[in-house]
Amino acid sequence: MYVAVKGGEAAILATHDLVAEARRGDPAVPEISVAQIREQQALACARVMNEGSLYDQDLAALALKQSQGDVIEAAFLMRAYRTTLPRFGSSEPLDTAAMAIRRRVSATYKDLPGGQVLGPTYDYTHRLFDFALMDEGGEAAPRSAPTPLDATMPRVPDILGAEGLMEAEEPPEGDPRPFDLTRDPVSFPADRDVRLQSMARGDEGFLLGLGYSVQRGFGGTHPFVGEVRVGEVAVEFVPEELGFAVDLGDVTLTECQMVNQFQGSKEVPPQFTRGYGLVFGHSERKAMSMSLVDRALKARDFGEATNYPAQQDEFVLYHADNVEAAGFVEHLKLPHYVDFQGELELIRRIRREREERLAREQGAKEPDTMPEAAE
Amino acid sequence: MTIHQMPADDTKPAYNYAYLDEQTKRMIRRALLKAVAVPGYQVPFGSREMPLARGWGTGGIQITAAIIGPADTLKVIDQGADDTTNAVSIRRFFERTADARTCEATDEATIIQTRHRIPEAPLKSGQVMVYQVPTPEPLRRLEPREAETRKMHAWAEYGLMQVKLYEDIARYGEITKTYDYPVMVNDRYVMAPSPIPKFDNPKMHMSPALQLFGAGREKRIYALPPYTSVKSLDFEDHPFRIQSWTQPCGLCGAGDSYLDEVVIDDQGGRMFVCSDSHYCETRRVEGHRGTMLGDAAASGLVEETNP
Numbered sequence A: 001m002y003v004a005v006k007g008g009e010a011a012i013l014a015t016h017d018l019v020a021e022a023r024r025g026d027p028a029v030p031e032i033s034v035a036q037i038r039e040q041q042a043l044a045c046a047r048v049m050n051e052g053s054l055y056d057q058d059l060a061a062l063a064l065k066q067s068q069g070d071v072i073e074a075a076f077l078m079r080a081y082r083t084t085l086p087r088f089g090s091s092e093p094l095d096t097a098a099m100a101i102r103r104r105v106s107a108t109y110k111d112l113p114g115g116q117v118l119g120p121t122y123d124y125t126h127r128l129f130d131f132a133l134m135d136e137g138g139e140a141a142p143r144s145a146p147t148p149l150d151a152t153m154p155r156v157p158d159i160l161g162a163e164g165l166m167e168a169e170e171p172p173e174g175d176p177r178p179f180d181l182t183r184d185p186v187s188f189p190a191d192r193d194v195r196l197q198s199m200a201r202g203d204e205g206f207l208l209g210l211g212y213s214v215q216r217g218f219g220g221t222h223p224f225v226g227e228v229r230v231g232e233v234a235v236e237f238v239p240e241e242l243g244f245a246v247d248l249g250d251v252t253l254t255e256c257q258m259v260n261q262f263q264g265s266k267e268v269p270p271q272f273t274r275g276y277g278l279v280f281g282h283s284e285r286k287a288m289s290m291s292l293v294d295r296a297l298k299a300r301d302f303g304e305a306t307n308y309p310a311q312q313d314e315f316v317l318y319h320a321d322n323v324e325a326a327g328f329v330e331h332l333k334l335p336h337y338v339d340f341q342g343e344l345e346l347i348r349r350i351r352r353e354r355e356e357r358l359a360r361e362q363g364a365k366e367p368d369t370m371p372e373a374a375e
Numbered sequence B: 001m002t003i004h005q006m007p008a009d010d011t012k013p014a015y016n017y018a019y020l021d022e023q024t025k026r027m028i029r030r031a032l033l034k035a036v037a038v039p040g041y042q043v044p045f046g047s048r049e050m051p052l053a054r055g056w057g058t059g060g061i062q063i064t065a066a067i068i069g070p071a072d073t074l075k076v077i078d079q080g081a082d083d084t085t086n087a088v089s090i091r092r093f094f095e096r097t098a099d100a101r102t103c104e105a106t107d108e109a110t111i112i113q114t115r116h117r118i119p120e121a122p123l124k125s126g127q128v129m130v131y132q133v134p135t136p137e138p139l140r141r142l143e144p145r146e147a148e149t150r151k152m153h154a155w156a157e158y159g160l161m162q163v164k165l166y167e168d169i170a171r172y173g174e175i176t177k178t179y180d181y182p183v184m185v186n187d188r189y190v191m192a193p194s195p196i197p198k199f200d201n202p203k204m205h206m207s208p209a210l211q212l213f214g215a216g217r218e219k220r221i222y223a224l225p226p227y228t229s230v231k232s233l234d235f236e237d238h239p240f241r242i243q244s245w246t247q248p249c250g251l252c253g254a255g256d257s258y259l260d261e262v263v264i265d266d267q268g269g270r271m272f273v274c275s276d277s278h279y280c281e282t283r284r285v286e287g288h289r290g291t292m293l294g295d296a297a298a299s300g301l302v303e304e305t306n307p
Helices: A008-024 A034-040 A042-052 A057-066 A071-082 A156-162 A192-200 A204-216 A284-297 A313-319 A322-333 A337-369 B022-037 B058-067 B085-098 B146-154 B159-172 B198-204 B277-285 B293-298
Strands: A100-105 A224-237 A246-262 A271-280 B073-078 B111-115 B128-132 B183-185 B189-191 B210-215 B220-224 B230-232 B259-263 B270-274
Touching (some): A034 A042, A042 A057, A042 A204, A042 A271, A156 A246, A192 A271, A204 A284, A246 A284, A271 A284, A313 B146, A337 B259, B022 B058, B022 B210, B022 B220, B058 B085, B058 B111, B058 B128, B058 B220, B085 B111, B198 B230, B270 B277
Parallel strands (some): B111 B128
Antiparallel strands (some): A100 A224, A246 A271, B183 B189, B183 B230, B259 B270
């Protein structure tokens, strides 16, 4: 810009003060604490942990506080912090069959070992305002079930797998460490570990829309919810110097396994195929959307047509990342004077040349149309 | 096992010099070496998540962070100017994380990170240009799939681009690309020069400076080593030409610089001024006066300098 007055830096610093003021809101209203957000906005925290790819409830709550509840901004804060953390190594694979169940429902079996566990869910609430929540205090304590939950809750696809009806999922040869898309660039076609990783941190709304699209007809997926389960799973890590697994603590996870039909092929008898979703916290919508899109992205592996967006790994993986997407969309706010000047110069010149051409053509016709005795 | 680095008021000790850890810098330097070895080829790299937004220069920032050292002097420009908001923000980032010595004078800088412009003053041997790149793939608008465009580059199959340029001429009488105008590098790779105006394309050709391009969101790095051939694509009967203006800069009178248009009233009044703020200031200090300098100084838009 031609403005040589150096106001840019001072103006930027002033925006930091203004956003702090806007964040606080009316100072007469008590300030919200990080602990309150962590405890009372846990589903928002879960979304921030998922899209920020970092399991830390306190930091997720802090991110939400700092971003005034803007979930994508909060995920961005998480990722910018995560990227600076040292990597100790990979945990042992989590065993979700050993999950301490809070909720577990299956749509494929009326009853099954372990039973249906409804747990905390909005599914059966009526979406009527509870105006009592306008006032504070007075939450009802839930009653304990008369009998404790079963100790074992087999996963539904394992039940189908025992009969040979479910697509077997074997790790690739040598069971290599999964790809880390935050460390290495993705190439296409992308393998399943990359796809699942990308979706786990992908935007919930984007995956929901894609999952919905395959259900409506932009993709052939026609699934059953084999199972959705929510609960705590232990994370184990084997330090090199010890040589045995150490329990690092529990994480809350939501796992969804969709059961899809597959006609079979010359080599493979007809069987069910799996769509898989695994996310942090209690996030059923995200886990279900992910498992729909996971199955859609397997189309190529099964020799199915890949005509729809949800079946194309490049489309899904590149566009599911909301921090990247938000950055690029919002960069349009940055100055573009130089490029716009180029466009202005071009459009003015093309219009001028067009007018000159039209005038010439008009002039060429004029002798015929003009009356001869103009004077 | 979460390590909470509870940052104190002074957050510097928590971060490595120039923000990125040394392993990441090595990874980026390896990608840079490959890029320099194969001019114009897009090298995938493990682009890190940065504390600045994607699309706001994270590719350029990562390159600068990987090459900057205490002996460097950094200049950051956006739209050719040192004081546009994002340039200020990126300069502050390196002042904070790398104690970087910064400057506005093109000839004093050892590293120039830029968005959308190449400075008007000629670059010198030993200088490094770092371009922020939104879309590294010049064929992306013609073919959205990365798997396909990589094949097209491998086979040097650029017919699609030629057809696109030809169609422009057939429809409008000229190639309508005004910025990010595709170039042929070293007679091998078609390359996106980043959204610099095509006015700047000729400055890339045989430049004595090392030119590095970083696309953070798209995770690609590419480069032009010094004295590399860079030709803007054209046809024999429709040779490449750059933008020109009917009037010189209103502040410094330069007739050879890229001009920004400034709307000065609601009566259709326009003023054209250099987009390269340092070039314009230098000329004014040297005593060049544009026709509107007096008015602009009187209204406080620029400080009038008397040589």
